[in-house]
Amino acid sequence: MEPHAFDLVIRNAHIATATDVFDADIGIRDGKIVALAQSLASGAEEIDAAGRWVLPGGVDAHCHLSQPMNDGSVLADDFFTGTRSAACGGTTTVIPFAVQKKGGTLEQAITDYHAVSDGEACIDYAFHIIVADATPHTVEFELPGLIERGYTSIKLYMTYDDLKLDDRQILDVLAIARREGAMSMIHAENTDCIAWLTDRLLAKGLTAPRFHGLSRPNVVEREATHRAISLGEFLDTPILIVHVSSEEATDQIRQAQSRGLSVYAETCPQYLFLTAADLDRPGFHGAMCICSPPPRDATSQQAIWEGLANGTFQVFSSDHAPFNYNDPKGKKVGGEHGNFTHVPNGIPGIETRLPLLFSEGVMTGRIDINKFVAVTATDPAKIYGLYPRKGTICIGADADIVIWDASTNITIKNENLHHNVDYTPYEGRPLHAWPAVTLCRGVPVYQDGQFTGRAGYGAFLRCERPTPAKPKPNFGKSTPWLDIL
Numbered sequence: 001m002e003p004h005a006f007d008l009v010i011r012n013a014h015i016a017t018a019t020d021v022f023d024a025d026i027g028i029r030d031g032k033i034v035a036l037a038q039s040l041a042s043g044a045e046e047i048d049a050a051g052r053w054v055l056p057g058g059v060d061a062h063c064h065l066s067q068p069m070n071d072g073s074v075l076a077d078d079f080f081t082g083t084r085s086a087a088c089g090g091t092t093t094v095i096p097f098a099v100q101k102k103g104g105t106l107e108q109a110i111t112d113y114h115a116v117s118d119g120e121a122c123i124d125y126a127f128h129i130i131v132a133d134a135t136p137h138t139v140e141f142e143l144p145g146l147i148e149r150g151y152t153s154i155k156l157y158m159t160y161d162d163l164k165l166d167d168r169q170i171l172d173v174l175a176i177a178r179r180e181g182a183m184s185m186i187h188a189e190n191t192d193c194i195a196w197l198t199d200r201l202l203a204k205g206l207t208a209p210r211f212h213g214l215s216r217p218n219v220v221e222r223e224a225t226h227r228a229i230s231l232g233e234f235l236d237t238p239i240l241i242v243h244v245s246s247e248e249a250t251d252q253i254r255q256a257q258s259r260g261l262s263v264y265a266e267t268c269p270q271y272l273f274l275t276a277a278d279l280d281r282p283g284f285h286g287a288m289c290i291c292s293p294p295p296r297d298a299t300s301q302q303a304i305w306e307g308l309a310n311g312t313f314q315v316f317s318s319d320h321a322p323f324n325y326n327d328p329k330g331k332k333v334g335g336e337h338g339n340f341t342h343v344p345n346g347i348p349g350i351e352t353r354l355p356l357l358f359s360e361g362v363m364t365g366r367i368d369i370n371k372f373v374a375v376t377a378t379d380p381a382k383i384y385g386l387y388p389r390k391g392t393i394c395i396g397a398d399a400d401i402v403i404w405d406a407s408t409n410i411t412i413k414n415e416n417l418h419h420n421v422d423y424t425p426y427e428g429r430p431l432h433a434w435p436a437v438t439l440c441r442g443v444p445v446y447q448d449g450q451f452t453g454r455a456g457y458g459a460f461l462r463c464e465r466p467t468p469a470k471p472k473p474n475f476g477k478s479t480p481w482l483d484i485l
């Protein structure tokens with residue numbers, strides 16, 4: 001018998017990349033895409049995708065799995081349950097965070113994070129680094145070596161007592177990122193404004209979940225976003241503002257980009273599909289939607305949609321930070337008798353990220369299919385140094401592919417999700433799209449409504465230096481101080 005030309009052929013694929021739409025069969029061998037053409041020879045396995053969108057697997061460039069917390073809370077998802085959930089929602093690569101402890105080294109953070117992820121992930125994964133203790137040893141000695149070894153993105157916090165850096169420390173890290181070609185991700189909220197306002201709210205007995213939102217108003221995010229942009233401009237180095245929530249922060253980013261600065265930005269489902277009103281759900285249920293920055297109003301929601309459509313945002317991530325609700329280590333820490341500061345920040349969304357955006361973005365015409373691919377897969381892969389292995393459909397890329405069913409009518413129900421969390425903030429929301437098949441390196445990890453992957457299939461990815469999504473301008477003229485550094 002003739003041997004098959006391919007391990008798998010996806011027939012009649014209606015393919016979208018970040019730039020093109022075309023019809024082809026996809027030939028897969030040894031986990032890679034090796035042919036894109038009409039009427040390919042046979043595969044050992046074949047899938048007919050006629051009438052369906054076939055897109056690159058999602059790259060979720062911001063999620064929290066098995067991350068140690070300092071406040072007694074415990075994340076509900078580890079690398080197995082988190083990546084299982086991701087796969088079922090069409091994501092094939094995740095990038096969670098190896099967090100440095102205060103007083104600890106980055107090397108220890110990386111070692112510990114490999115220890116909890118090795119043999120656990122169902123899809124491929126890389127690590128960002130969180131620098132929480134910017135000592136000279138950390139910044140000047142450890143960071144360059146880790147960037148060289150494939151940990152090429154660094155998250156910096158401007159708030160949270162256990163994580164925050166001051167501006168000078170941020171500059172120390174940005175200077176190394178600039179020299180070594182790493183990407184700096186910044187959580188932009190003004191920590192002193194939040195602390196000042198929180199003290200006053202609590203003193204007045206204003207403790208309910210909705211006051212979490214009031215304690216972090218738009219101006220807090222806008223000021224810090226402006227400052228982060230200025231620090232990046234000061235050192236002529238790219239930055240990426242994570243989880244942007246408001247119209248005002250979006251405007252800051254847009255203005256910076258229009259001045260030619262290398263400022264990238266990420267937004268997340270919670271800023272499109274939740275508002276401040278969700279923090280005021282009956283009882284203590286608003287706690288389910290507590291995240292930082294908090295969900296805003298309808299005007300900001302609209303600005304975030306526009307920012308996705310007009311290219312202000314390059315990255316659409318889940319910021320999956322899952323805590324159970326009915327759990328003493330979760331959202332009800334302190335319970336109704338506590339206050340909003342006792343509620344761990346973050347919401348689950350790793351599985352619903354892509355279906356929500358496909359259904360509410362592409363199918364309503366708010367964004368086109370190429371933009372969907374760009375912000376959910378291609379641009380995150382570029383920005384974090386995984387492209388073109390990840391984030392696109394081309395010859396030589398990993399066969400990370402999602403065949404979409406965009407003629408479905410379903411309702412989001414937590415009982416149908418695959419995370420390890422006892423709620424979803426999107427319970428009851430109707431959807432019209434869900435993956436039919438998710439392939440990670442040519443192997444189905446989700447098919448016919450079932451998780452078909454396994455723990456340990458996912459491979460660790462070393463990241464290259466970022467591929468900027470646009471050319472880096474030369475600011476030499478406006479930053480003469482850089483010549484003497």
Ligand code: URP
Binds near residue numbers: 290291293
């Ligand atoms: O509230 C949030 N976003 N929690 C996750 C941690 C972070 O800052 O991304």
Ligand code: ZN
Binds near residue numbers: 187242243292
């Ligand atoms: Zn953050």
Ligand code: ZN
Binds near residue numbers: 062063064319320321
């Ligand atoms: Zn996060």
